[in-house]
Amino acid sequence: xxxxxxxxxxxxxxxxxxxxxxxxxxxxxxxxxxxxxxxxxxxxxxxxxxxxxxxxxxxxxxxxxxxxxx
Numbered sequence: 001x002x003x004x005x006x007x008x009x010x011x012x013x014x015x016x017x018x019x020x021x022x023x024x025x026x027x028x029x030x031x032x033x034x035x036x037x038x039x040x041x042x043x044x045x046x047x048x049x050x051x052x053x054x055x056x057x058x059x060x061x062x063x064x065x066x067x068x069x070x
Contacts, residue, residue, distance in 0.1 A: 009053070010052070011041060011051065011052060011053065012050055012051050012052075014028065014050075014051075016053075017051050020057070020060065021056065037059060038052065038055035038058075039055075
């Protein structure tokens with residue numbers, strides 16, 4: 001059993017990434033294509049992938065930090 005306080009990377013689905021970022025699947029896929037969103041992890045097929053939760057959280061933090069510079 002995995003505990004939330006360990007250092008094991010956690011994978012999240014596209015739906016969870018959408019909830020975390022408030023972006024649509026289309027918007028996330030556009031950012032992925034542009035190379036401006038964390039890379040997906042293949043889960044064995046072309047349509048089976050996930051994201052590393054900490055990388056998505058870092059991406060969100062960077063957006064928050066960037067608003068002060070804008």
